[in-house]
Amino acid sequence: MTIYNVEKIREDFPILGIEINLGIPLVYLDSTATAQKPASVIEAMDDYYRNSNGNIHRGVHYLAERATAMYEGARAKVAAFIGADKPKEVIFTRNATESINLVANTWGRAFLEKGDLVILTEMEHHSNLVPWQMLAEEKGLRLEFIPVTDDGDLDQAVFDQLLEQNPKLVAFVHMSNVLGTINPAKAMIAKAKRAGAITVVDGAQSVPHFAVSVKDLDVDFMAFSAHKMLGPTGVGALYGREELLDKMPPYMGGGDMIRKVSLRSFTPNELPWKFEAGTFCIAEAIGFGAAVDYLSAIGMDDIAEYEHKLVQSAMVKMKTIPGLEIMGEKAAHRGGVISFTLPGIHPHDVAQILDQNGIAVRAGHHCAMPLHDRFRIPASSRASFYLYNTEEEINHLVVSLQKVVKMFS
Amino acid sequence: MDDLYREVIIEHYKNPGYRGSLDPNDITFEDENPLCGDHIKIDLRVGEDGKVTEAAFDGHGCAISQASADLLLESIIGKDVNEIKHLTKTDVMDLLGIELGPVRLKCALLPLKILKAGVYGLGEATDDLLEDGQA
Numbered sequence: 193m194t195i196y197n198v199e200k201i202r203e204d205f206p207i208l209g210i211e212i213n214l215g216i217p218l219v220y221l222d223s224t225a226t227a228q229k230p231a232s233v234i235e236a237m238d239d240y241y242r243n244s245n246g247n248i249h250r251g252v253h254y255l256a257e258r259a260t261a262m263y264e265g266a267r268a269k270v271a272a273f274i275g276a277d278k279p280k281e282v283i284f285t286r287n288a289t290e291s292i293n294l295v296a297n298t299w300g301r302a303f304l305e306k307g308d309l310v311i312l313t314e315m316e317h318h319s320n321l322v323p324w325q326m327l328a329e330e331k332g333l334r335l336e337f338i339p340v341t342d343d344g345d346l347d348q349a350v351f352d353q354l355l356e357q358n359p360k361l362v363a364f365v366h367m368s369n370v371l372g373t374i375n376p377a378k379a380m381i382a383k384a385k386r387a388g389a390i391t392v393v394d395g396a397q398s399v400p401h402f403a404v405s406v407k408d409l410d411v412d413f414m415a416f417s418a419h420k421m422l423g424p425t426g427v428g429a430l431y432g433r434e435e436l437l438d439k440m441p442p443y444m445g446g447g448d449m450i451r452k453v454s455l456r457s458f459t460p461n462e463l464p465w466k467f468e469a470g471t472f473c474i475a476e477a478i479g480f481g482a483a484v485d486y487l488s489a490i491g492m493d494d495i496a497e498y499e500h501k502l503v504q505s506a507m508v509k510m511k512t513i514p515g516l517e518i519m520g521e522k523a524a525h526r527g528g529v530i531s532f533t534l535p536g537i538h539p540h541d542v543a544q545i546l547d548q549n550g551i552a553v554r555a556g557h558h559c560a561m562p563l564h565d566r567f568r569i570p571a572s573s574r575a576s577f578y579l580y581n582t583e584e585e586i587n588h589l590v591v592s593l594q595k596v597v598k599m600f601s
Numbered sequence: 602m603d604d605l606y607r608e609v610i611i612e613h614y615k616n617p618g619y620r621g622s623l624d625p626n627d628i629t630f631e632d633e634n635p636l637c638g639d640h641i642k643i644d645l646r647v648g649e650d651g652k653v654t655e656a657a658f659d660g661h662g663c664a665i666s667q668a669s670a671d672l673l674l675e676s677i678i679g680k681d682v683n684e685i686k687h688l689t690k691t692d693v694m695d696l697l698g699i700e701l702g703p704v705r706l707k708c709a710l711l712p713l714k715i716l717k718a719g720v721y722g723l724g725e726a727t728d729d730l731l732e733d734g735q736a
């Protein structure tokens with residue numbers, strides 16, 4: 193293993209050098225919302241537009257062929273990154289949200305029926321909740337939820353009971369964007385399969401932060417977004433098992449997703465293009481590929497280990513602040529996300545004062561209102577960490593939090 | 602540097618003069634900003650002459666929204682209810698004396714929306730209420 197050199201990594205991210213508010217350096221602790229981008233990702237997209245821009249899968253000219261090769265090359269990289277057997281099992285989408293909506297609207301519409309049980313959890317991001325609520329309303333599905341314990345883990349005993357009720361689908365978040373909890377996905381998927389259910393994993397926070405293999409997980413569908421893993425916005429992916437994708441009806445209709453069209457009918461294209469209607473985000477997909485290259489070059493295991501050390505240290509230091517409470521502090525396994533509350537100080541005020549100190553954190557419900565209801569708080573502040581954050585930044589956070597407490601005391 | 606949290610805002614947040622509720626009251630209205638969970642209820646008592654005699658707010662939220670509610674109620678005591686209908690965003694910003702970005706602006710303006718919805722007897726506190734006149 194090479195030595196993890198965070199200073200060298202930081203040099204790869206142009207934005208980390210900027211100053212905000214009169215000479216205050218940026219401390220970016222909001223990577224869970226969106227990650228910053230290394231120069232290699234920005235340059236890959238720039239290079240595409242300067243030297244290779246053409247529409248894919250249609251032309252026979254030089255640029256069209258070159259663009260197609262780059263786009264499909266990016267798909268192969270993303271597939272390899274998540275341990276998928278075949279690139280065609282990776283569908284490009286706009287983001288994790290669209291990936292989940294795709295499954296709900298195609299597999300869900302085609303194969304779920306009135307009265308069918310869908311198991312979700314209390315810690316879902318709205319993107320793995322609302323699509324199923326919409327489908328449940330349309331089809332009359334039954335939704336049940338695995339509760340979250342006070343420690344911040346999923347209640348596996350309740351999950352086991354729910355599994356006895358013949359569920360058709362189990363969908364859950366791999367790593368919570370609020371609690372940082374890393375759920376035991378492999379074991380949960382194995383149990384769900386034994387119960388005969390199809391499994392959907394929201395990998396929006398797991399894929400960016402540690403090595404995830406769809407083969408090892410044995411999952412049916414997994415959704416994730418490029419922008420949370422150093423890539424651009426506007427592109428994400430859905431992994432789907434080939435047999436399932438083959439049986440699913442298309443999602444949107446239009447160009448590229450068809451093989452043949454007559455006035456009254458069409459034949460869908462083969463995988464993966466069947467699900468990619470219209471001209472896609474070509475530059476962004478290529479940027480996605482560059483992001484995966486960057487992460488792989490550093491190594492996901494090293495990144496995970498570094499982040500683990502950072503977050504452990506941050507938790508210890510933050511707990512020295514009187515009254516500060518961390519949501520899901522005792523979760524069995526947790527990643528680099530710390531959502532916290534300070535007594536009598538609203539998260540908006542915390543975030544605003546931290547911002548004046550150059551620190552970017554998120555305040556609110558982080559698109560997980562039911563989870564905040566579960567912990568009976570309207571909102572929280574969230575600091576999240578990624579491969580480029582440093583121990584000094586954590587110290588700056590803690591000193592600034594002390595200032596916040598002082599202002600309100 | 603911490604000018605957003607001027608002394609006056611922290612002071613009104615920590616020691617509000619108008620926190621509480623009035624029962625009975627002549628006008629009451631409550632609403633929330635679901636994005637951040639701020640929730641405010643405003644009660645008013647109005648005299649024979651149509652002027653506000655007493656005002657109180659209750660609820661929870663950030664310092665900006667709570668201080669804005671307190672300052673706003675302080676400013677309307679003795680005012681004719683019809684005058685309240687003409688209060689706008691600018692009046693609130695003058696009371697607070699700070700510049701706010703779009704997200705925090707919503708916090709600052711929530712009390713005014715609630716106050717005007719109550720005064721107009723509307724079912725909902727909409728953004729239209731931040732302008733002058735009837736929504």
Ligand SMILES: Cc1ncc(COP(=O)(O)O)c(C=O)c1O
Pocket residue numbers: 224225287288289290317319320365367368369394396397417428559
């Ligand atoms: C756990 C989780 N799932 C899904 C999403 C949705 O991602 P996107 O907005 O990129 O679709 C997010 C983003 O915050 C997330 O954290």
